[in-house]
Amino acid sequence: VxxxxxxxxxxxxxxxxxxxxxxxxxxxxxxxxxxxxxxxVTDDVTDTDAANLMCAHGTAHHALKQRAHLKKGETLVVLGAAGGTGIAAVQIGKAMGARVIAVCSSQEKLEMAKANGADELINYSEEDLKERIKELTKGKGANVVYDPVGGEAFAACSRAMARNGRLLVVGFASGTIPELPVNLALVKEYSLVGVFWGQFVMHEPMVFMQNMQELFAWYRDGVVRLETDEVFPLSRTGDALAKVMNREVKGKVVVVPDALL
Ligand SMILES: NC(=O)c1ccc[n+]([C@@H]2O[C@H](COP(=O)([O-])OP(=O)(O)OC[C@H]3O[C@@H](n4cnc5c(N)ncnc54)[C@H](OP(=O)(O)O)[C@@H]3O)[C@@H](O)[C@H]2O)c1
Known part of the structure; x- marks a missing residue:
């Protein structure tokens, strides 16, 4: 301060x-x-870990807890599961007792999701996402889908939801904001649920604080861990953003003022 x-x-x-x-x-x-x-922030938490934990884990936690009301034993599908918020959703989904299906575009990313607790893996560059979710859920569909990707992946998931399911709209990393034929929500009786962590922080600061306390406790107990792909000096912020845009990041990149490196 x-x-x-x-x-x-x-x-x-x-x-x-x-x-x-x-x-x-x-x-x-x-x-x-x-x-x-x-x-x-207490001295046992590094700057990089503190920065990493707040936004990505904060978003996934809020999405699964306050927005999806994820329950023990439910099936959670996480898109972009090796990305910043995706890997957090994998870890937090497991901490909340869900069966987690991780969806990524490469084997390397899927292995990272597995190392972070994912039970099942789908490579959506090679496999039919809708069919694989149905196979892995014995035809029932997913109880909760965490979608930071949008585009075609959203469309596939919107056809693979379980009755009473919650399809979480988190972001559009693919660059395409999808449209939903709302008859799908009607016939399957599932809900589309928006997630906006920034709004949540502003409107419900007390609940946000409780969430952060729970996250820090999970961090200290090793229930969640932080995957920092690379730390960039502030003067190379452009390179950090290019790495995100090129889909090369696993976990998060963190930007630190040059004088602190
Ligand atoms: N709603 C909220 O409150 C909130 C909070 C934080 C972030 N967000 C938004 O959520 C999205 C994801 O955030 P994040 O931190 O998880 O991002 P990220 O670390 O970049 O991960 C996004 C994942 O999306 C996938 N992807 C698919 N198409 C892509 C493309 N054309 N370019 C880049 N990635 C692509 C990648 O996984 P694969 O290669 O495996 O497909 C990537 O790992 C962003 O749009 C962000 O603005 C929303």
Whole structure:
């Protein structure tokens, strides 16, 4: 903390915190953040791990807990399962007692998902996603789908949902925002559920804090672990973004101010 806004009493100058800069962007040495949505970080957590845990795991946790109400024994399909939020969803899905089917575009990414707890693997570059989900669920379909990818993968999943299922709309990494023929939701009696972690943090700061406490406890107990693909200096932010855009990242990339490296 460099400086506190008027009326902020629960924080101190010099304190080490994590926060998310929803409004002003975060590719900077200093940012202004909402004092209600920052958390103290203890010395046993590195800067890289703290940055990694907050957004990706925070999103997957909120999606599976508050939005999907994922239950023990349910089948969870995770698209882009070796990506930042995807690998977090695999780990958190297992922590919540689900059977996790990881979906990735390469064998290397699938192996990483498996090492992070995935029970079943689908390579959607080579296999028919809808048919494989149906096979692996004995024709019933998925109880919950976590979709940060969109496009054709969303379309396949929208036809492989179980009755009372929850199809989570998390992001559109494929670049295509899909459309849903809503008769599918009617005939299968499933729900399409939007996820927007940034809105959740702003509107429900107390629940967000409870989530983060649970996540840090899981982190300390080894229930969730952080996969940092590469750490980039701030001056090479463009290279970090290019790696994401080229679909080369496994886990997260983290950008750190040059002076701290
Ligand atoms: N709703 C929210 O609150 C929230 C919060 C955080 C992030 N997001 C959004 O969720 C999306 C995913 O975030 P993330 O951190 O998981 O990203 P990420 O680490 O880049 O992972 C996305 C995954 O999408 C897959 N993918 C498919 N087509 C792709 C393409 N053309 N380019 C890049 N990746 C592609 C890749 O897996 P395969 O190669 O295995 O297909 C990749 O691992 C982003 O759009 C992000 O903005 C939303």
């Amino acid at each position: 460099v400086e506190l806004g008027e009326g902020v009493k629960h924080l101190k100058v010099g304190q080490r915190l994590i926060g998310s800069s929803q409004k002003y962007g975060a590719f900077a040495e200093q940012v202004i953040v909402n004092a209600m949505t920052v958390l103290p």
